[in-house]
Amino acid sequence: MSTTLPDGSPAHAALPQAPAPVNLRLPGPTPVPEAVAAAGSWPMINHRGPEFAAIVARVTENLRHFFQTAQDVLVFPGSGSAGWEASIVNLFSPGDPVAVISIGNFGERFALVANSFGLNVTKIPFEWGQAADPAVVAEKLRALPGLRGVMVTHNETSTGVTNDLPALTQAIKSAAPEALILVDAVSSLGCIDLPMDALGLDVVFTGSQKGWMCPPGLMMIAFGPRALAATESAKLPRFFWDFNRARKSFAKHQPPYTAPISLWYQLDVALTMMRAEGRENIFARHAAIGEYTRRRVQEIGLTLFADPAHASNTVTAVYAPAGKELKPLLKALREEDRVVFAGGQDHLEGKIFRVGHLGAVQQPDIAAALDALERRLK
Numbered sequence: 001m002s003t004t005l006p007d008g009s010p011a012h013a014a015l016p017q018a019p020a021p022v023n024l025r026l027p028g029p030t031p032v033p034e035a036v037a038a039a040g041s042w043p044m045i046n047h048r049g050p051e052f053a054a055i056v057a058r059v060t061e062n063l064r065h066f067f068q069t070a071q072d073v074l075v076f077p078g079s080g081s082a083g084w085e086a087s088i089v090n091l092f093s094p095g096d097p098v099a100v101i102s103i104g105n106f107g108e109r110f111a112l113v114a115n116s117f118g119l120n121v122t123k124i125p126f127e128w129g130q131a132a133d134p135a136v137v138a139e140k141l142r143a144l145p146g147l148r149g150v151m152v153t154h155n156e157t158s159t160g161v162t163n164d165l166p167a168l169t170q171a172i173k174s175a176a177p178e179a180l181i182l183v184d185a186v187s188s189l190g191c192i193d194l195p196m197d198a199l200g201l202d203v204v205f206t207g208s209q210k211g212w213m214c215p216p217g218l219m220m221i222a223f224g225p226r227a228l229a230a231t232e233s234a235k236l237p238r239f240f241w242d243f244n245r246a247r248k249s250f251a252k253h254q255p256p257y258t259a260p261i262s263l264w265y266q267l268d269v270a271l272t273m274m275r276a277e278g279r280e281n282i283f284a285r286h287a288a289i290g291e292y293t294r295r296r297v298q299e300i301g302l303t304l305f306a307d308p309a310h311a312s313n314t315v316t317a318v319y320a321p322a323g324k325e326l327k328p329l330l331k332a333l334r335e336e337d338r339v340v341f342a343g344g345q346d347h348l349e350g351k352i353f354r355v356g357h358l359g360a361v362q363q364p365d366i367a368a369a370l371d372a373l374e375r376r377l378k
Contacts (some may be wrong), residue, residue: 022338025369027157027187027315028080029209029216032266033273034211039265047261053253055268060250063220063269066279067204068195073222074246075267077260080186080207084113086241087203088181091227093235094118094369096148099179101132101168105345110151110184115258117236128159128348129317134171141175145241149180155188160306160317160343160354162192169199180227186210187359190274191286191314191358202227208263211286211314213270213360217263281336286313289357292365298356300374305352314358317344319351319378329376331334337372 004010007360024031041216045051063073076082097120100111107125114121124140126132141147149253151174155162165183172181180202185194190211196204202224209216223231223243231244239245249256274282290313294304297318305317313340320326326343330353333339343351357366 008267018346020338022334022340023372024340025356025366026340026342027210027354027356027358028207030211030213030356031365032215033213033270033360033363036266036270037270037358040215040262044261044267047259048254051314052259052264055264056250056253056255059264059271060278061254065275066190066271067220067222069085069197069222069224071197071222071224072247072250073220074250075244075255075264076219076221076241076246077089077217077263078219079216080184080219081109082241083184083186083205083207083221084110085117086219086221086243087205088117088119089234089236089238089241090223090243091180091203091230091234092117092148092181093233095120097122097125097146098149098151099144099147101137101150101152101163102126103130103132103153103159103161103163104128104156106156106176106184106186107151107153108159109348114151117259125261129161129305130307131161131163132166132168134167136282137168138171138175139230141172141179144176145177147179149175149182150176150338151182151184153184154194155185155192155312155314157187157315157318157354158348160304160312160315161310161314162188162314165194166199169201173200187312187314187358191282192273192312192372193283196222196224202223202230208267211272211334211358212267214264214266217260218267253318271283285362286358288363289363289366290314290362293355293357294371296366296370300370300377307350314356315342316355316357317348317352318355320353324377326353332376333372339369339372341369341373354360 044332099122102125182203186207205221208214210219246256293316303319342354
């Protein structure tokens with residue numbers, strides 16, 4: 001068969017080529033181990049067949065282990081951000097009063113989604129770079145009678161701050177005991193201890209591209225007993241994100257619609273690897289690498305952005321070097337050193353950069369990235 005057209009031009013364009021490897025130090029997407037990447041090329045199977053049912057059963061049980069819950073953990077196609085909408089539309093009705101504890105860009109987005117669905121939203125904001133103060137949260141919540149829900153970001157990716165979730169949960173329960181507690185754990189779960197059932201959390205969600213060592217494309221979410229009860233009276237429209245509809249399908253180890261099978265393969269492999277490492281070992285690894293990153297950044301002569309008492313073990317935010325334009329520096333690191341850091345978001349753009357250290361990460365990965373940064377600053 002001819003490979004050229006009558007005018008002599010190629011009949012087929014060249015196939016796309018894989019990007020060159022980089023030291024990807026974003027807070028998401030994160031590097032994917034070879035075994036997980038290889039699983040993405042496995043053959044397609046029937047998503048209604050016994051082979052896929054076995055994968056669903058195994059993934060569900062492993063997710064329960066990392067969510068630290070006895071509840072169902074459902075997996076939806078979508079990024080972690082889908083958890084905002086999925087949690088809101090399943091639990092609330094138009095006009096319901098809710099509070100959003102915001103310490104950064106992703107807390108602001110949680111509030112934006114709640115507003116877009118017509119909820120009566122009160123924000124409880126804190127300075128970016130600081131964690132939420134439980135005493136202030138409790139005081140604010142007591143002035144908001146009849147709250148239906150409180151939304152909180154566990155680990156604020158935009159600032160490198162981890163909220164004290166046990167203390168916040170206690171404050172919420174004392175000040176607004178009837179309010180459902182919804183936790184965005186997109187950049188924490190699987191890396192930082194988050195015992196859903198022990199804390200009495202009502203909704204927790206995360207995304208595959210963060211600590212789970214997988215490509216983007218899956219959102220994992222669990223509803224506690226109070227949240228499940230709330231779904232019965234919630235009036236917001238939902239279909240794709242309908243938790244009860246999905247639960248009925250997953251009870252038979254089947255998704256409610258065609259699943260992204262390759263991503264499920266990859267999540268299955270990643271979770272198996274994580275179980276082999278051990279949950280507590282994973283938490284300890286992230287804590288050690290987080291401490292190393294913060295120490296090394298300071299040794300280079302740079303200043304950390306986050307309150308040290310609440311610094312994240314999955315992402316470190318760093319002030320731009322004095323006297324250096326940040327954008328050209330990050331560009332040189334990316335294009336010449338093959339090291340990719342994240343920039344700042346919103347009003348922090350150009351003022352900070354962020355070092356992701358979550359998922360499939362070891363200390364030498366961070367050391368190599370920071371070595372390149374240090375050379376650029378000399």
